[in-house]
Amino acid sequence: MKILVTGGSGMLGSYTATQAAERGWDISATYSAHEVELPGVKMIQLDLSDPGSTLAAIEQIGPDAIIHTAANAKPDDCELHKDRALANVLSAQNVFSAAERVGAHIVHVSTDLVFDGECNPYKTDDTPGPVNYYALTKLAAEVALFASSATWAIARTSIIFGPRKFPFLASFSDNVIDSLRAGKMVNAFEDQVRAPIPAWNLADVLLELAERQLKGIYHAVCPESCTRLEFAQKVAEVFGLDASLLNPTAMDNVHTPARRPKALVLDTHSTQAALNTRLLGFKEGVLELLNRQDASGKEIL
Ligand SMILES: NC(=O)c1ccc[n+]([C@@H]2O[C@H](COP(=O)([O-])OP(=O)(O)OC[C@H]3O[C@@H](n4cnc5c(N)ncnc54)[C@H](OP(=O)(O)O)[C@@H]3O)[C@@H](O)[C@H]2O)c1
Numbered sequence: 321m322k323i324l325v326t327g328g329s330g331m332l333g334s335y336t337a338t339q340a341a342e343r344g345w346d347i348s349a350t351y352s353a354h355e356v357e358l359p360g361v362k363m364i365q366l367d368l369s370d371p372g373s374t375l376a377a378i379e380q381i382g383p384d385a386i387i388h389t390a391a392n393a394k395p396d397d398c399e400l401h402k403d404r405a406l407a408n409v410l411s412a413q414n415v416f417s418a419a420e421r422v423g424a425h426i427v428h429v430s431t432d433l434v435f436d437g438e439c440n441p442y443k444t445d446d447t448p449g450p451v452n453y454y455a456l457t458k459l460a461a462e463v464a465l466f467a468s469s470a471t472w473a474i475a476r477t478s479i480i481f482g483p484r485k486f487p488f489l490a491s492f493s494d495n496v497i498d499s500l501r502a503g504k505m506v507n508a509f510e511d512q513v514r515a516p517i518p519a520w521n522l523a524d525v526l527l528e529l530a531e532r533q534l535k536g537i538y539h540a541v542c543p544e545s546c547t548r549l550e551f552a553q554k555v556a557e558v559f560g561l562d563a564s565l566l567n568p569t570a571m572d573n574v575h576t577p578a579r580r581p582k583a584l585v586l587d588t589h590s591t592q593a594a595l596n597t598r599l600l601g602f603k604e605g606v607l608e609l610l611n612r613q614d615a616s617g618k619e620i621l
Pocket of ligand 1: 351352355368388430431477
């Protein structure tokens with residue numbers, strides 16, 4: 321398999337590219353601002369919002385499949401800087417057009433936030449209703465794909481956790497572990513329900529969608545939902561950290577620039593039935609995390 325992963329310097333892209341290389345695949349990955357190296361991966365600097373250089377790079381690689389993880393994935397930043405957030409749509413359009421030109425299968429990473437949380441649980445064909453600008457850009461990218469003549473799969477995911485591969489990244493589990501180890505209080509929402517998935521499990525899903533050229537929409541999330549507080553408590557328990565530093569917090573008491581639904585529950589039945597990769601429960605994921613993260617918080621290679 322010859323694969324291109326966009327966002328190779330990001331949390332999800334770095335796992336996806338690394339795991340593809342471990343399978344012996346021919347793997348290229350892009351970065352934009354953060355120049356990084358990954359074992360066995362050809363890294364390419366590329367601003368995906370530039371159509372000309374994106375097409376030229378993708379034509380040169382000639383991938384069988386493109387796994388598009390790159391995006392501004394910070395809802396508050398997108399809300400405050402809508403011009404920057406629009407790059408999510410432009411980049412997706414550029415990647416999809418180039419994929420059409422070279423005949424590559426597209427695996428596009430989207431978000432549970434395309435839904436408004438009013439009608440949980442959501443099936444893959446339920447009608448989206450984004451409540452913030454980030455989610456709107458992610459939905460616009462999905463819609464751009466519906467019109468594409470390329471073959472495609474959309475993987476909607478939720479909170480991605482795991483040990484960061486680069487110091488400038490931090491997943492939710494990194495933040496909890498770092499703070500509790502430093503004896504710092506962590507505010508954790510007791511009323512925000514999501515479906516956290518380990519980066520390595522999600523990467524396996526994306527690679528399966530690419531390898532088998534599966535088509536359609538998939539809900540690539542943990543099959544059991546939990547609050548952020550419950551997730552943080554599980555991390556504290558498994559890592560032997562002080563859970564009394566977790567401060568149960570209500571969403572209504574914290575102002576954030578981007579609105580977020582209180583609960584987002586995605587139905588995973590059709591996704592799990594289509595995949596050989598098993599979606600991990602968040603408790604299993606946190607247990608695996610313990611084996612992947614050393615005492616200083618770094619990934620164990
Ligand atoms: N993180 C979550 O909890 C979560 C939840 C649901 C869905 N998602 C989705 O999952 C995907 C991956 O998220 P993540 O957490 O791995 O993101 P991340 O760690 O913030 O990484 C984002 C990646 O996108 C690249 N990028 C951003 N804008 C770019 C541009 N214009 N041109 C080229 N590259 C660009 C970044 O490159 P540089 O850093 O080198 O500039 C980086 O490699 C995103 O599509 C996101 O919407 C994430």
